[in-house]
Amino acid sequence: xxxxxxxxxxxxxxxxxxxxxxxxxxxxxxxxxxxxxxxxxxxxxxxxxxxxxxxxxxxxxxxxxxxxxxxxxxxxxxxxxxxxxxxxxxxxxxxxxxxxxxxxxxxxxxxxxxxxxxxxxxxxxxxxxxxxxxxxxxxxxxxxxxxxxxxxxxxxxxxxxxxxxxxxxxxxxxxxxxxxxxxxxxxxxxxxxxxxxxxxxxxxxxxxxxxxxxxxxxxxxxxxxxxxxxxxxxxxxxxxxxxxxxxxxxxxxxxxxxxxxxxxxxxxxxxxxxxxxxxxxxxxxxxxxxxxxxxxxxxxxxxxxxxxxxxxxxxxxxxxxxxxxxxxxxxxxxxxxxxxxxxxxxxxxxxxxxxxxxxxxxxxxxxxxxxxxxxxxxxxxxxxxxxxxxxxxxxxxxxxxxxxxxxxxxxxxxxxxxxxxxxxxxxxxxxxxxxxxxxxxxxxxxxxxxxxxxxxxxxxxxxxxxxxxxxxxxxxxxxxxxxxxxxxxxxxxxxxxxxxxxxxxxxxxxxxxxxxxxxxxxxxxxxxxxxxxxxxxxxxxxxxxxxxxxxxxxxxxxxxxxxxxxxxxxxxxxxxxxxxxxxxxxxxxxxxxxxxxxxxxxxxxxxxxxxxxxxxxxxxxxxxxxxxxxxxxxxxxxxxxxxxxxxxxxxxxxxxxxxxxxxxxxxxxxxxxxxxxxxxxxxxxxxxxxxxxxxxxxxxxxxxxxxxxxxxxxxxxxxxxxxxxxxxxxxxxxxxxxxxxxxxxxxx
Numbered sequence: 051x052x053x054x055x056x057x058x059x060x061x062x063x064x065x066x067x068x069x070x071x072x073x074x075x076x077x078x079x080x081x082x083x084x085x086x087x088x089x090x091x092x093x094x095x096x097x098x099x100x101x102x103x104x105x106x107x108x109x110x111x112x113x114x115x116x117x118x119x120x121x122x123x124x125x126x127x128x129x130x131x132x133x134x135x136x137x138x139x140x141x142x143x144x145x146x147x148x149x150x151x152x153x154x155x156x157x158x159x160x161x162x163x164x165x166x167x168x169x170x171x172x173x174x175x176x177x178x179x180x181x182x183x184x185x186x187x188x189x190x191x192x193x194x195x196x197x198x199x200x201x202x203x204x205x206x207x208x209x210x211x212x213x214x215x216x217x218x219x220x221x222x223x224x225x226x227x228x229x230x231x232x233x234x235x236x237x238x239x240x241x242x243x244x245x246x247x248x249x250x251x252x253x254x255x256x257x258x259x260x261x262x263x264x265x266x267x268x269x270x271x272x273x274x275x276x277x278x279x280x281x282x283x284x285x286x287x288x289x290x291x292x293x294x295x296x297x298x299x300x301x302x303x304x305x306x307x308x309x310x311x312x313x314x315x316x317x318x319x320x321x322x323x324x325x326x327x328x329x330x331x332x333x334x335x336x337x338x339x340x341x342x343x344x345x346x347x348x349x350x351x352x353x354x355x356x357x358x359x360x361x362x363x364x365x366x367x368x369x370x371x372x373x374x375x376x377x378x379x380x381x382x383x384x385x386x387x388x389x390x391x392x393x394x395x396x397x398x399x400x401x402x403x404x405x406x407x408x409x410x411x412x413x414x415x416x417x418x419x420x421x422x423x424x425x426x427x428x429x430x431x432x433x434x435x436x437x438x439x440x441x442x443x444x445x446x447x448x449x450x451x452x453x454x455x456x457x458x459x460x461x462x463x464x465x466x467x468x469x470x471x472x473x474x475x476x477x478x479x480x481x482x483x484x485x486x487x488x489x490x491x492x493x494x495x496x497x498x499x500x501x502x503x504x505x506x507x508x509x510x511x512x513x514x515x516x517x518x519x520x521x522x523x524x525x526x527x528x529x530x531x532x533x534x535x536x537x538x539x540x541x542x543x544x545x546x547x548x549x550x551x552x553x554x555x556x557x558x559x560x561x562x563x564x565x566x567x568x569x570x571x572x573x574x575x576x577x578x579x580x581x582x583x584x585x586x587x588x589x590x591x592x593x594x595x596x597x598x599x600x601x602x603x604x605x606x607x608x609x610x611x612x613x614x615x616x617x618x619x620x621x622x623x624x625x626x627x628x629x630x631x632x633x634x635x636x637x638x639x640x641x642x643x644x645x646x647x648x649x650x651x652x653x654x655x656x657x658x659x660x661x662x663x664x665x666x667x668x669x670x671x672x673x674x675x676x677x678x679x680x681x682x683x684x685x686x687x688x689x690x691x692x693x694x695x696x697x698x699x700x701x702x703x704x705x706x707x708x709x710x711x712x713x714x715x716x717x718x719x720x721x722x723x724x725x726x727x728x729x730x731x732x733x734x735x736x737x738x739x740x741x742x743x744x745x746x747x748x749x750x751x752x753x754x755x756x757x758x759x760x761x762x763x764x765x766x767x768x769x770x771x772x773x774x775x776x777x778x779x780x781x782x783x784x785x786x787x788x789x790x791x792x793x794x795x796x797x798x
Contacts, residue, residue: 073091085102091118092116184725200256251277259578264493280315337783345364366394366396368393420434421434433468437463461487508520537579537581544574579599591639605623630653635647647682653675655670680694695722735795738792747786
């Protein structure tokens with residue numbers, strides 16, 4: 051009898067276990083439906099896509115608690131926890147938000163800890179992959195040019211290497227971080243930037259002005275922090291391929307893998323350009339030939355109590371050359387046919403580990419190995435650099451108002467090359483440079499009340515050659531209401547210099563390098579005033595962001611190109627340098643499907659040098675007083691969109707020779723681009739566009755391209771002005787108008 055009763059009870063409970071429900075709703079953005087959104091139900095893994103009207107329905111869900119993830123390319127993921135306990139459909143409507151419009155997204159660069167962007171006392175600008183996709187590029191170097199006040203500058207007409215200027219200051223003053231680690235610096239500043247694939251980037255945070263109180267040497271002019279994708283949030287599969295009418299090909303691909311409690315993101319980037327072009331007829335390549343591959347792998351682990359633990363590694367190989375059109379590798383290093391050939395090999399390791407303690411204590415570490423094998427004509431430059439970095443910091447909340455940070459860091463740099471920079475005093479032996487740089491830092495973020503916030507920071511570093519270096523910083527934020535925010539900050543920066551690794555002009559061309567004395571570390575003092583105004587209206591949402599900045603430099607290292615046309619003379623400036631100006635960013639999101647971003651910057655960057663008989667002012671090279679950028683996106687029905695992007699530049703001072711026939715200042719010019727995109731369901735996108743719509747090509751001729759080895763430069767008859775071969779006169783890419791076509795795919 052008992053068996054029969056038990057059987058009846060078990061049979062009666064079967065329908066209870068078999069009961070299912072459903073979830074349905076509509077996905078919108080700015081009151082418009084968002085089609086083709088990927089929807090994943092966890093932990094079942096069930097996946098569907100919203101229809102063209104933004105509607106969706108997940109059926110046959112067994113009773114229980116689930117997490118629903120809504121994701122779409124270029125938008126912030128939405129995660130909702132929901133319990134299904136009824137057969138009646140659950141209505142779940144979702145409002146999606148653009149990545150680049152998320153004013154409260156988390157940033158870390160300004161304070162070295164996660165904080166809402168709107169709450170940060172340090173102004174931080176953010177660019178996301180969605181902005182990159184409006185004008186696809188093959189590397190980070192080109193992509194960051196879409197930020198107002200940030201200018202990728204080509205420094206050589208032959209090998210097309212460059213650096214990134216912030217507010218008109220030269221590339222060595224810009225510190226490049228990957229996940230907060232100083233991965234790209236010194237030797238790799240010139241070539242490492244082009245090896246960072248866009249596929250690994252979650253966002254880029256830009257801080258303008260010194261940040262040495264947290265990040266030490268090199269953070270004099272600003273910081274660009276590349277935040278890589280978290281494997282747990284990345285698509286399962288992603289790919290992006292495009293090619294241009296000039297013959298460029300770029301491929302980004304990544305896959306997410308799961309191994310126990312660990313999640314991995316494996317990505318690869320390949321770029322190739324091997325089409326010779328000489329459209330200005332000087333017998334030199336207009337664009338360097340490049341063959342580059344980069345492999346990236348990042349792991350996120352899941353220790354107990356949700357502590358942080360991640361490891362990442364990257365390897366880059368690049369073969370690039372530029373020179374005379376008939377150059378081949380058999381002429382590498384010869385004085386018969388001129389070519390600049392650079393082989394680059396680079397390996398990186400980065401990691402973050404939260405200690406298993408009750409306090410929030412983090413350890414970050416990185417190591418990079420960079421090897422460069424290059425010839426500039428017949429001048430060899432063989433260099434190897436290794437940088438090891440570790441820092442540990444304690445993140446502590448004291449009471450409700452004090453957010454405290456205390457840490458120590460140690461950076462070790464090994465550098466060896468074949469130049470006098472690493473030779474012994476008598477020049478008879480090789481002596482690689484080994485530079486240990488320990489530092490301590492402290493920071494307190496004090497919330498006075500909901501409207502006022504004060505931040506104070508201090509760092510002490512010790513360099514074996516220069517002694518102790520002090521770097522204080524103070525910042526203040528005042529937000530009387532949600533629509534108005536004022537930020538003011540003051541800070542100092544310093545830079546320990548390795549000249550040969552940072553100034554490409556010291557190697558290319560035919561000038562001799564002269565160093566007049568032992569160079570001292572550079573110092574900077576900076577003040578920023580930032581005001582943000584949000585203006586909601588019936589027809590649009592407007593956001594104005596205006597910043598005034600002033601930086602004062604001492605011991606600035608300058609290259610004198612003017613005294614002797616055959617030399618570059620380096621010395622600490624006997625005087626000071628100033629970078630000052632104002633920038634304005636405007637974002638407008640209309641109620642109809644049009645979004646616009648417009649930025650303009652005015653910069654006055656100059657140096658004052660004491661000449662003994664008075665002071666002499668000179669304008670900074672490659673620092674235009676006026677620059678600007680613009681982005682406009684219009685979305686049509688059926689998932690079509692059009693993007694117009696561009697940058698414009700005012701006149702910039704260029705390096706010229708005595709009696710030079712070339713203008714000392716460049717003209718006003720604009721590089722504009724247009725792109726058409728079609729989004730399909732299940733994460734597929736097709737796009738095509740045109741770069742450099744107005745077909746602007748700089749009139750930046752090489753000096754004496756017919757005699758790159760200066761074999762007849764001393765002939766007073768054929769060369770009465772004493773001109774020498776020179777590659778440094780440059781203010782933009784020599785690529786003209788070109789069409790591109792591409793495809794993207796993301797599977798979440």
